Amino acid sequence: MKILLLEDDLIYSELIANYLKAKNHDVQTVYDGEEAEEYIYFSKFDLLLLDINVPHINGLEVLKRLRGEKISVPVIFLTSEDSIGFLEQAYSIGCNDYLKKPFELKELSIRINYLNKTHFIENKLFIIISDQITLDMSNLVIIKNKETFSVSKKEANILKYFFTNKNKIIDIDELIVNVWEYNVGPSIATIRTYIKNIRKIIGTDYFTTIKGSGYRFNI
Amino acid sequence: MILLIGWLVFSSHVKQHSELERSKMDLIANDFAHKIIQAQMQKLNLSKKDFKITKELKFGLYDASGKEKITQINEAIDFSKKFYEKDGSLYVINKSTAGHMGISYVVIKKTSFHNQISVMIQNTIAIMLGVYIMITVIGFYLAKLFIYPIQAQREKLNNFIKDTTHEINTPLAALLLSVESDNFFTEKNRDYIRLSAKKISNLYKDLTYVFLKKNIKKELEFTEISTILKKELDYHTKLATKKKITIHHKIETMHYKIEEEDFIRLTNNIISNAIKYTKRNGEITISFNQGVLIVQDTGIGITEEKLNKIFERYYRATNEVGGFGIGLDIVKTICDNYNIKVEVDSKLKQGTTFKLSFKNPYF
Numbered sequence: 404m405k406i407l408l409l410e411d412d413l414i415y416s417e418l419i420a421n422y423l424k425a426k427n428h429d430v431q432t433v434y435d436g437e438e439a440e441e442y443i444y445f446s447k448f449d450l451l452l453l454d455i456n457v458p459h460i461n462g463l464e465v466l467k468r469l470r471g472e473k474i475s476v477p478v479i480f481l482t483s484e485d486s487i488g489f490l491e492q493a494y495s496i497g498c499n500d501y502l503k504k505p506f507e508l509k510e511l512s513i514r515i516n517y518l519n520k521t522h523f524i525e526n527k528l529f530i531i532i533s534d535q536i537t538l539d540m541s542n543l544v545i546i547k548n549k550e551t552f553s554v555s556k557k558e559a560n561i562l563k564y565f566f567t568n569k570n571k572i573i574d575i576d577e578l579i580v581n582v583w584e585y586n587v588g589p590s591i592a593t594i595r596t597y598i599k600n601i602r603k604i605i606g607t608d609y610f611t612t613i614k615g616s617g618y619r620f621n622i
Numbered sequence: 623m624i625l626l627i628g629w630l631v632f633s634s635h636v637k638q639h640s641e642l643e644r645s646k647m648d649l650i651a652n653d654f655a656h657k658i659i660q661a662q663m664q665k666l667n668l669s670k671k672d673f674k675i676t677k678e679l680k681f682g683l684y685d686a687s688g689k690e691k692i693t694q695i696n697e698a699i700d701f702s703k704k705f706y707e708k709d710g711s712l713y714v715i716n717k718s719t720a721g722h723m724g725i726s727y728v729v730i731k732k733t734s735f736h737n738q739i740s741v742m743i744q745n746t747i748a749i750m751l752g753v754y755i756m757i758t759v760i761g762f763y764l765a766k767l768f769i770y771p772i773q774a775q776r777e778k779l780n781n782f783i784k785d786t787t788h789e790i791n792t793p794l795a796a797l798l799l800s801v802e803s804d805n806f807f808t809e810k811n812r813d814y815i816r817l818s819a820k821k822i823s824n825l826y827k828d829l830t831y832v833f834l835k836k837n838i839k840k841e842l843e844f845t846e847i848s849t850i851l852k853k854e855l856d857y858h859t860k861l862a863t864k865k866k867i868t869i870h871h872k873i874e875t876m877h878y879k880i881e882e883e884d885f886i887r888l889t890n891n892i893i894s895n896a897i898k899y900t901k902r903n904g905e906i907t908i909s910f911n912q913g914v915l916i917v918q919d920t921g922i923g924i925t926e927e928k929l930n931k932i933f934e935r936y937y938r939a940t941n942e943v944g945g946f947g948i949g950l951d952i953v954k955t956i957c958d959n960y961n962i963k964v965e966v967d968s969k970l971k972q973g974t975t976f977k978l979s980f981k982n983p984y985f
Contacts, residue, residue, distance in 0.1 A: 411898065413864040414818050415796035418803075434865055434902060456788060458899055459922060483791035505795030507802075 404449045404515070404524055405429045409439040409465070410481065411457040419452070419481075422508045423515075436460025443469065447584055448476055449524045450515065453498075455482040455489065463489075463496060470497040473577040475568070477518045481506070523563055530566060533622070536605050538562055545604050552604045557582065558597050565610075565620035574617035624757070628750040635742055643712055644705055647679070647730040651716035654681065654728045662722040668692075678734040684727040691724065695731050710736025786829055793821040813860065820857055824890055828952055831887060842879040844984055848910060849875075850882055851889055855908070858893045867900050871908040877984045878913075880960050888956045891949040892917050892976050899974070913983040918975040924968040932966065 406423055410416035411434050420430045431448070433439045435458040443451065443465075451469075453462035466478055479500040480493050493501050499522075500514050523530055523540070530538040537546045543559050544551045554562070560582045565573065579588055598618065602610055611619045654673055661668050670692055675681055682693030688701055700706060705714050716728040800806075800814040852873055859869050878885075896906050899921030907918045924932060933954040953976075957964040961981040968974040 410792075412792040412796060412821075413861050414814050414821075415792050415799070417864055418796055418799045418814060422799075438902065454792075483788040483795075504791050505798050508799060 404519065405447070406431070406450045406452060406515075407439065407442055407448045408432045409434075409436070409451070409453045409457060409462060411435060411454065419508070419511070422512075426512060428515075434458075436462065436465050439465050440468070443474075443476075450518060451476055451478045452511075453478060453480055455480060455484050455493075463492060466493070466498060467496050472580060474580050475577070476581075477522050477524070479511075479514060479518070481511070522567055530563060532562075532566055532605070538566070547605065554600070554604070555597075558601055561594075561597050562601050562605075565618070566622075569620045569622045572613050572616050572619050577617070624750055624754050628746055632742065632746040635746070636739060639738065639742065640707070640712065643732055644714060647712065647714040647732060648716070650675065650679065650681075651714050651728045651730045652718065654683075654730075655716050655718040658683070658719045658725050658728070659722045668723060675730075678732060680731040680733065682727075682729040682731070683725045684729065685724050686721060686726040688727070693729075695729060699727070699729050701727055710739075782832075786825065790822060790825050793818040793825070797822065817857065817860060824887075824894075827883070827887060828891070828949070831952055831955075842881070844877040844879055845882055845885070847876055847878050847880060847882075847885050848873050850885055851908075851910060851915075854886055854889060854893070858890075858897065862897050862906065865897065865900075866903045867897060867906060868904075869906045869908065872911070873908070874911040875985060876910065876913065876980070878960075878980050879982075884956050884960070888953055888962075888978075889915070889917075891953050892978075895919075895949055896921065896974070896976075913980040913985075915978040915980070916975060918973060920973040923970040923972050923974055924966075925970055926968075929966060929968055 406428050408416060408420055408423070408430055410419065410432070413434070416432050416434070420432050423430045431442055433442055437459040439451075439453070439457075439462075440460065442448075451466075453465060455462040462480060462482070469476070469478075475497075477499045478497070479502060480498050481502050481504060482489070483504045484490075485503050490501055499518055502511060502514065519525055528540050530540065532538055535548050538559060539546060540559055540563065543556060544553050545562075546552075561578065564578065564582055575591055575594055578594060583589060598610060609620055609622070611621060613619055657672060658668065660666075661672075673681055673692075680694040682695040682699065683691040684693070684699065684701070685691060688699070699713065699715065700708075701715060703713075703715060705712070707713070710733075712732040714730045716730070717726060719725045719728060797815060797818040800811050800818065803811050803814075805811050855869065855871060855873075862869050893906070893908070896917055896919035900906060900919045901921070904920040906920070907916070909916045932950050953964065956962070957978065963979040963981070965977040965979075966974065967977070
């Protein structure tokens with residue numbers, strides 16, 4: 404999993420990074436909010452671990468701007484702020500978890516694994532969409548009634564994103580920032596084609612086109 | 623208090639008012655009595671018309687037995703008194719006719735006395751309320767004026783304590799992690815423990831310095847501060863390397879009359895801030911010669927308006943919590959104590975330079 408760690412205590416940062424690296428994660432450490440933003444907008448991460456109290460731009464502000472850009476990457480706060488006010492603020496901005504320092508590394512690992520499962524972060528997974536339909540992320544196939552259909556990596560990622568955010572209206576912009584790298588933007592027509600292909604395989608019932616807004620994946 | 627004053631004012635008003643009314647009524651009664659006596663002397667007839675009286679007053683003429691001759695008053699009169707109040711009305715009994723025209727008593731009644739009193743009550747209450755509101759407003763203003771600085775100080779102290787406890791928490795968490803690490807005995811892990819413990823120790827010393835500032839000794843020896851600085855730089859360099867920051871330094875031998883701990887605190891705060899606010903791959907240049915210590919970083923810098931405030935106790939240069947607060951306050955205090963001139967120069971996004979000029983060093 405590709406993880407960004409924002410922590411300004413250099414020792415603490417290194418300790419956590421070492422631990423996560425030992426767990427086979429790819430960890431990028433950053434030491435202030437500005438640097439965090441540079442990395443987040445430059446390349447894609449599967450998970451962000453953010454401290455709140457850091458120089459330049461604080462962790463809450465980083466997340467606020469991120470969610471403002473509709474980037475829905477999972478975020479865990481690692482912080483010394485122990486007031487319920489901060490916790491409330493963090494969740495209302497859109498964090499996925501909140502860990503108070505000091506914590507055991509094992510706990511961090513458990514929480515990361517949980518997010519991995521709920522957000523299908525690592526692609527070596529079967530995503531069971533319904534009784535009949537399974538998405539195999541490692542072989543890039545959709546298995547429907549024991550029949551297999553090959554899909555492109557983007558199509559698999561689009562289906563995964565819709566499934567993770569099921570029953571929610573997702574517009575094209577949101578899809579672009581979350582499925583594509585940030586410096587490449589596909590055309591709307593390309594995205595329509597991808598969705599058309601997915602519909603062809605899994606059936607048209609799953610996708611509802613919401614005029615002028617986007618699509619909704621119904622389960 | 624206000625109620626008491628109000629009541630006193632009110633009752634004295636009522637008394638004054640009723641006395642005024644009485645004298646007015648006495649005057650009229652005398653006038654009537656005079657008319658009656660004159661009428662008998664000049665053998666004139668008297669009728670109701672001869673007695674002119676205002677609307678709120680009524681009059682009655684009675685003989686010696688108390689039987690009415692002419693009267694506008696319906697109720698019984700107490701002839702034993704000269705003046706009394708009953709059911710909100712005032713009565714004046716005048717006996718100066720002394721039986722002329724068969725009249726022994728002239729009675730004047732004022733009916734609206736009660737109404738006037740209630741008007742007075744209303745006025746008094748209104749004034750009392752006015753005074754009350756005024757006193758409250760003035761009192762509130764004065765209290766605010768006096769309490770504001772105390773409150774501001776309290777809030778600052780509160781922020782300061784919050785910040786420091788937070789600042790201690792992270793290195794403490796790091797320390798816990800490295801103590802419980804599986805690779806406990808590796809040199810690297812021992813370094814983590816050492817550096818985190820040192821950071822906690824520095825914060826602790828800063829804290830005690832702020833709260834339990836002891837007086838500096840009067841008889842100070844010259845201390846070779848350049849060696850102390852070099853030793854401290856080992857710690858800073860280790861940390862800075864983790865952020866790929868290069869520390870360039872050129873330190874010449876220098877002695878100064880300062881306590882070792884204070885000098886460490888002073889430089890530690892300045893260099894720690896420099897590391898904290900310098901970006902990855904940045905540079906910090908430290909030079910110490912001719913009694914001038916310069917620490918130059920390539921951090922975010924501080925705007926001019928904020929530059930004037932950074933030495934204020936617990937002031938934060940950035941809106942995120944932590945940092946800056948006590949550090950620079952300590953720098954200022956130590957510099958003041960040891961006759962060191964401190965200057966800060968900063969350019970936004972380019973970096974900050976601290977220049978400390980030591981007075982009368984010995985090389």
